[in-house]
Amino acid sequence: MAIKKYQLFIDGKWQDPSTLQWIDSVDPFTNKVWSQIPRANNEDVNKACDAAHRAFPSWAKMLPNQRGALMRKLADKLAEKAEHLAEIESRDNGKIIAEMLAQMHYLPNYFYYYGGLADTISGEVITVDKPHHLAYTEYEPLGVVATITAWNSPLMQVAFKIAPALAAGNTVVIKPSEFTSSSAFEFAKIVEAVGFPAGVVNVISGYGSEMGSALITHPKVAKVGFTGGTATGAAIYSEAAKHLKKVSLELGGKSPNIVFADADLDNAVQGAVSGIFAASGQTCIAGSRLLLQESIHDEFVAKLIDFAKQAKMGNPMDKNTQIGPVTTPSQYERILSYIKIAEDEGAKCVLGGKPANGKECENSPWFIEPTIFINVTNNMRIAQEEVFGPVLSVIKFKTVEEAIAIANDIQFGLAAGIWTQDIKKAIELPKVIKAGTVWVNTYRMVSYLVPFGGYKNSGIGRENGINAIYDYLQVKSTFISTAQTNTSPFVLK
Ligand code: TXE
Numbered sequence: 001m002a003i004k005k006y007q008l009f010i011d012g013k014w015q016d017p018s019t020l021q022w023i024d025s026v027d028p029f030t031n032k033v034w035s036q037i038p039r040a041n042n043e044d045v046n047k048a049c050d051a052a053h054r055a056f057p058s059w060a061k062m063l064p065n066q067r068g069a070l071m072r073k074l075a076d077k078l079a080e081k082a083e084h085l086a087e088i089e090s091r092d093n094g095k096i097i098a099e100m101l102a103q104m105h106y107l108p109n110y111f112y113y114y115g116g117l118a119d120t121i122s123g124e125v126i127t128v129d130k131p132h133h134l135a136y137t138e139y140e141p142l143g144v145v146a147t148i149t150a151w152n153s154p155l156m157q158v159a160f161k162i163a164p165a166l167a168a169g170n171t172v173v174i175k176p177s178e179f180t181s182s183s184a185f186e187f188a189k190i191v192e193a194v195g196f197p198a199g200v201v202n203v204i205s206g207y208g209s210e211m212g213s214a215l216i217t218h219p220k221v222a223k224v225g226f227t228g229g230t231a232t233g234a235a236i237y238s239e240a241a242k243h244l245k246k247v248s249l250e251l252g253g254k255s256p257n258i259v260f261a262d263a264d265l266d267n268a269v270q271g272a273v274s275g276i277f278a279a280s281g282q283t284c285i286a287g288s289r290l291l292l293q294e295s296i297h298d299e300f301v302a303k304l305i306d307f308a309k310q311a312k313m314g315n316p317m318d319k320n321t322q323i324g325p326v327t328t329p330s331q332y333e334r335i336l337s338y339i340k341i342a343e344d345e346g347a348k349c350v351l352g353g354k355p356a357n358g359k360e361c362e363n364s365p366w367f368i369e370p371t372i373f374i375n376v377t378n379n380m381r382i383a384q385e386e387v388f389g390p391v392l393s394v395i396k397f398k399t400v401e402e403a404i405a406i407a408n409d410i411q412f413g414l415a416a417g418i419w420t421q422d423i424k425k426a427i428e429l430p431k432v433i434k435a436g437t438v439w440v441n442t443y444r445m446v447s448y449l450v451p452f453g454g455y456k457n458s459g460i461g462r463e464n465g466i467n468a469i470y471d472y473l474q475v476k477s478t479f480i481s482t483a484q485t486n487t488s489p490f491v492l493k
Contacts, residue, residue, distance in 0.1 A: 009188035011051035012198025028094030040206035055199030060169040064119035071115030075108035114167035132483035141169030143222035151177035161225035168472040181205035248461030253414030256407035257287030263419035281390040314360030335389030342382035347373040413455025
């Protein structure tokens with residue numbers, strides 16, 4: 001198959017990067033270059049931000065119902081192209097096609113939903129405490145929004161940000177991960193085909209370390225929306241702060257998945273597997289700390305090992321595959337280094353713990369066996385740090401109070417799972433767990449209708465749901481006076 005070569009999408013035009021250089025995108029399963037993405041530099045950042053800035057006034061002024069209609073047209077086209085986009089995603093990041101198909105069939109919802117919200121946003125008339133004055137509020141878009149995203153769910157992360165941003169009347173510059181930029185360019189082709197005005201959506205690719213700073217600090221960028229690692233998120237936050245840019249961050253996690261003795265254990269086993277082995281554990285919401293009540297610990301671990309052993313590893317493009325390779329060589333090395341750390345800390349490996357080398361994995365050097373460590377205590381690095389791979393830390397607890405204390409004793413707070421058939425625990429525990437999303441008797445469920453984001457070091461702001469659109473708007477307050485001016489001009493009215 002010929003190698004695809006993409007161009008930047010700026011101001012409605014396809015163009016080569018100023019560097020005239022491209023970055024190879026490697027298919028993690030075949031270990032072969034399958035596409036090339038442009039290596040943009042600061043000059044391209046300027047072009048994209050300028051284009052988005054020029055497009056902003058007329059996009060912001062367009063009647064919201066017209067913006068919404070265009071977004072719904074985009075959603076229709078995305079729905080038609082779901083299978084094509086899913087294949088691109090799987091090829092680029094090695095995630096299984098079943099998951100990427102599910103994501104791509106779900107993707108249009110973001111553009112239907114926020115497109116539908118566009119003309120429902122209104123300010124309010126305020127009965128103000130000043131006689132003979134009319135006071136009211138209106139919502140206005142911010143301007144140019146830069147979105148910087150990671151490689152694990154590339155287009156979903158873009159949709160989380162740009163669907164509310166566009167509906168609110170902002171224009172966008174998308175900078176996807178250098179490991180998985182292809183789908184953003186395929187997305188741009190669809191944007192172009194449905195007739196978005198030039199400059200409303202721009203896509204540039206390249207190394208974050210090279211041109212990320214120019215994008216974040218660009219004077220025409222009003223807000224940065226980011227998904228990625230916590231360290232990068234903190235660096236972006238501090239850079240943005242120097243220029244007083246608005247920021248939302250969706251960062252890492254080390255989520256507790258808590259199983260009580262009264263749970264339906266077979267369901268909970270499925271939940272534990274979905275928490276850590278789905279997507280080869282490369283998800284911010286991974287349930288990477290499995291907290292097991294002491295009385296069921298041994299039985300549960302045995303069931304879990306049985307289940308995980310049967311997971312089919314191999315070609316992500318095969319619909320029956322359940323675990324694919326990890327996405328990047330550096331991620332592969334990082335996961336192996338954490339396995340070593342866990343062993344050195346005294347945790348006991350009861351499943352996996354090494355690269356997978358079965359026949360079905362032989363093309364790719366980046367498969368890691370589903371790995372389970374028991375005898376983990378919550379102070380170990382393997383319990384505290386995000387591995388972002390198929391490595392589960394199992395921690396024992398005795399009482400409900402102990403489970404809550406362990407769950408919350410962590411720098412992160414993105415998600416948590418609770419498995420119980422006791423209605424009291426199901427209702428009371430979500431209130432005391434410090435996480436943005438808590439699942440009871442389910443795991444890894446995300447909806448465009450439900451706010452998503454992190455407590456503590458897992459991020460700032462919430463994506464999805466009605467509230468997300470307000471992150472891309474600002475309030476204007478207007479006072480109109482019909483009063484005769486007879487108060488002192490030197491005193492605050
Ligand atoms: O992500 P980065 P990386 C975690 C995971 C992983 C680690 C590093 O633990 O091992 O982060 O992964 C852009 N200015 N997560 O290196 O660095 C970069 O180009 C501006 C968790 O892939 O966070 C890419 O587009 N931008 C996570 C995006 O930031 C910069 C998902 C993400 O890259 C930049 C992925 C800079 N200085 C990794 N440096 C999750 N929570 O879902 C990089 N970028």
